[in-house]
Amino acid sequence: xxxxxxxxxxxxSAIACSTASGGTVDVVVTDANGKPAANAVVALAxxxxxxxxxxxxxxxxxxxxETFLPLVVLVRKGGEVVFTNNDTTMHQVYxxxxxxxxxxxxxxxxxxxxxxxxxxxxxxxxxxxHDNMVAYVFVADAxxxxxxxxxxTAELRDVPDGAWHASVWHPQSRIGKQPxxxxxxxxxxxxxxxxxxxxxxxxxxxxxKDY
Amino acid sequence: MKRANRPAALPVVxxxxxxLLATPAFGIDFQFEGYGDIRLVMAPKTDSLLDGGLGKLRFxxxxxxxxxxxxxxxxxxxxLPELTATATVRANPDYGPAVDLLEAFVRYRPVSTxxxxxxxxxxxxxxxxxxxxxxxxxxxxxxxxxxxxxSWVGDELxxxxxxxxxxxxREDQTITLVGAVFGWNDPAGVVMADRGWDFNDRPQGLFxxxxxxxISGFGAPPPVYGKLFTEMDGRxxxxxxxxxxxxxxGGFEIMRYDNDAxxxxxxxxxxxxATSFWDVGYQKQLGKMTVLAQGMTGSTTIVPSDFYRxxxxxxxxxxxxxxxLDKWWxxxxxxxxxxxxxxxxxxxxxEDGHAITLSxxxxxxxxxxxxxxxxxxxDRRDSRAETGEDPHRNETQFQLLARIxx
Numbered sequence: 001x002x003x004x005x006x007x008x009x010x011x012x013s014a015i016a017c018s019t020a021s022g023g024t025v026d027v028v029v030t031d032a033n034g035k036p037a038a039n040a041v042v043a044l045a046x047x048x049x050x051x052x053x054x055x056x057x058x059x060x061x062x063x064x065x066e067t068f069l070p071l072v073v074l075v076r077k078g079g080e081v082v083f084t085n086n087d088t089t090m091h092q093v094y095x096x097x098x099x100x101x102x103x104x105x106x107x108x109x110x111x112x113x114x115x116x117x118x119x120x121x122x123x124x125x126x127x128x129x130h131d132n133m134v135a136y137v138f139v140a141d142a143x144x145x146x147x148x149x150x151x152x153t154a155e156l157r158d159v160p161d162g163a164w165h166a167s168v169w170h171p172q173s174r175i176g177k178q179p180x181x182x183x184x185x186x187x188x189x190x191x192x193x194x195x196x197x198x199x200x201x202x203x204x205x206x207x208x209k210d211y
Numbered sequence: 212m213k214r215a216n217r218p219a220a221l222p223v224v225x226x227x228x229x230x231l232l233a234t235p236a237f238g239i240d241f242q243f244e245g246y247g248d249i250r251l252v253m254a255p256k257t258d259s260l261l262d263g264g265l266g267k268l269r270f271x272x273x274x275x276x277x278x279x280x281x282x283x284x285x286x287x288x289x290x291l292p293e294l295t296a297t298a299t300v301r302a303n304p305d306y307g308p309a310v311d312l313l314e315a316f317v318r319y320r321p322v323s324t325x326x327x328x329x330x331x332x333x334x335x336x337x338x339x340x341x342x343x344x345x346x347x348x349x350x351x352x353x354x355x356x357x358x359x360x361x362s363w364v365g366d367e368l369x370x371x372x373x374x375x376x377x378x379x380x381r382e383d384q385t386i387t388l389v390g391a392v393f394g395w396n397d398p399a400g401v402v403m404a405d406r407g408w409d410f411n412d413r414p415q416g417l418f419x420x421x422x423x424x425x426i427s428g429f430g431a432p433p434p435v436y437g438k439l440f441t442e443m444d445g446r447x448x449x450x451x452x453x454x455x456x457x458x459x460x461g462g463f464e465i466m467r468y469d470n471d472a473x474x475x476x477x478x479x480x481x482x483x484x485a486t487s488f489w490d491v492g493y494q495k496q497l498g499k500m501t502v503l504a505q506g507m508t509g510s511t512t513i514v515p516s517d518f519y520r521x522x523x524x525x526x527x528x529x530x531x532x533x534x535x536l537d538k539w540w541x542x543x544x545x546x547x548x549x550x551x552x553x554x555x556x557x558x559x560x561x562e563d564g565h566a567i568t569l570s571x572x573x574x575x576x577x578x579x580x581x582x583x584x585x586x587x588x589x590d591r592r593d594s595r596a597e598t599g600e601d602p603h604r605n606e607t608q609f610q611l612l613a614r615i616x617x
Binding site: 089097098128 | 240242289292293295320322323324325326380382383458459496
């Protein structure tokens with residue numbers, strides 16, 4: 001009997017906690033034509049929340065078939081990215097982005113040392129051998145951030161009720177053309193629709209010779 | 212122009228090949244890709260440019276039906292991450308050497324973690340002016356047959372020498388300066404002067420005898436051959452190419468090329484053609500649509516004696532609009548071209564023409580491509596009258612290509 005009471009108390013507490021902490025923000029990101037925008041990063045911030053508290057501290061970028069996978073990864077400010085090479089050839093990974101400059105060689109089957117990203121922003125990653133390889137590391141200092149899937153959707157969990165502003169970035173959004181942050185009032189589970197203007201992916205990339 | 216002897220081993224290609232063969236395999240990654248294709252062709256009832264005629268197309272009266280295409284393989288050795296060696300080989304039993312080289316070069320490009328990056332290339336390679344031919348084996352994504360400008364680049368130009376590249380990269384734009392010094396291309400210009408512009412997706416092989424128009428033999432029995440990749444005067448040629456790619460505006464390119472050949476030089480029965488040109492290009496992607504445009508103006512001169520001088524001015528431009536639906540894509544291109552020859556004695560080597568190319572491709576699998584293409588050319592070339600032909604021609608060529616990538 002005591003155990004049952006304890007269980008009920010635990011469930012009630014969990015419900016109470018979840019209500020007090022807000023809910024899940026379901027985001028849909030579309031492009032200017034209303035089509036789902038995959039690989040967009042949606043971030044929620046306000047003036048009081050802890051920086052990057054719900055953003056992964058570590059992400060992995062793999063290399064297969066002369067492609068970085070996935071195209072976009074997300075880490076919190078101060079977080080790290082590890083590169084794995086499951087390709088049949090070596091790569092020379094580099095970045096000359098403003099927030100992080102690095103380069104290293106990675107042979108077949110190897111795992112890189114963690115690369116620490118201690119500044120917020122976006123780092124474009126390339127391979128010095130294969131010009132068509134590209135990936136993006138989004139380094140967030142917002143407390144909540146997520147990447148959209150193929151349907152353009154993302155889920156930000158445990159967002160406290162209150163006033164937030166939502167920002168969105170996409171690898172094909174042009175420099176300086178990202179939309180201004182959108183005000184968002186979170187009250188329990190909340191839906192959010194965002195639009196972003198993105199340029200077309202480069203044509204011919206399917207068969208492009210890269211050297 | 213006499214029939215050429217077998218070309219000597221190319222001085223620049225040879226050390227590149229030697230390096231490729233002599234480098235120990237340990238620690239080196241090798242990559243290989245390429246394609247083979249077969250075509251269903253409906254050719255015009257005129258003489259193909261590959262058969263010594265003054266036609267503008269690869270296929271002519273002797274062709275049609277099922278035509279075996281090319282097998283092209285491109286191998287690359289990653290000797291170090293900064294140092295790669297690349298060779299492109301073409302096999303085609305139907306024409307020219309059964310196996311020939313299109314390119315062979317080494318590239319050294321140190322990795323850079325700032326805005327500037329430089330690289331050098333040494334060997335034999337295409338100049339970087341084609342906006343169309345950026346696929347394996349110097350082929351085009353959009354069409355089977357490149358524009359008149361890039362057909363000519365494939366016909367006559369190959370850089371045997373050293374090229375340096377300096378890039379300035381920013382997130383919103385890239386500026387690239389490419390410069391090269393080269394040799395072994397002094398006869399470049401003879402095809403333009405004697406045959407004019409054409410539409411040909413078969414670039415000249417490095418060891419191939421170049422089939423010239425039969426009228427280039429001045430009465431000698433055909434076929435007439437020349438050697439395109441040979442050094443005649445010891446003077447290097449050069450080019451400079453500047454491109455600017457701002458994110459919002461597209462890509463701009465301008466090139467100045469001069470082979471700096473001595474137009475008075477005659478060697479082994481061949482004349483050196485002093486050839487120079489300006490080339491400008493523009494490309495822009497608008498959603499699924501891509502626009503490519505190039506223009507070229509130049510001249511080629513020979514002075515075989517104190518009593519004869521001949522200069523051919525050549526101009527061409529094209530605009531291509533491509534629409535890319537992922538597995539399907541289509542392209543429409545319009546080319547205009549002309550040549551004017553000024554010589555000590557009156558010349559009949561002038562031409563004017565235009566061409567429309569329509570192409571549609573389907574990529575059902577990553578390794579399989581089908582492309583249907585039609586080219587319709589309307590042109591007038593005065594020298595056709597020398598063989599009793601009508602200088603004015605309408606030529607139309609249809610191709611249905613199946614290409615397997617490996």
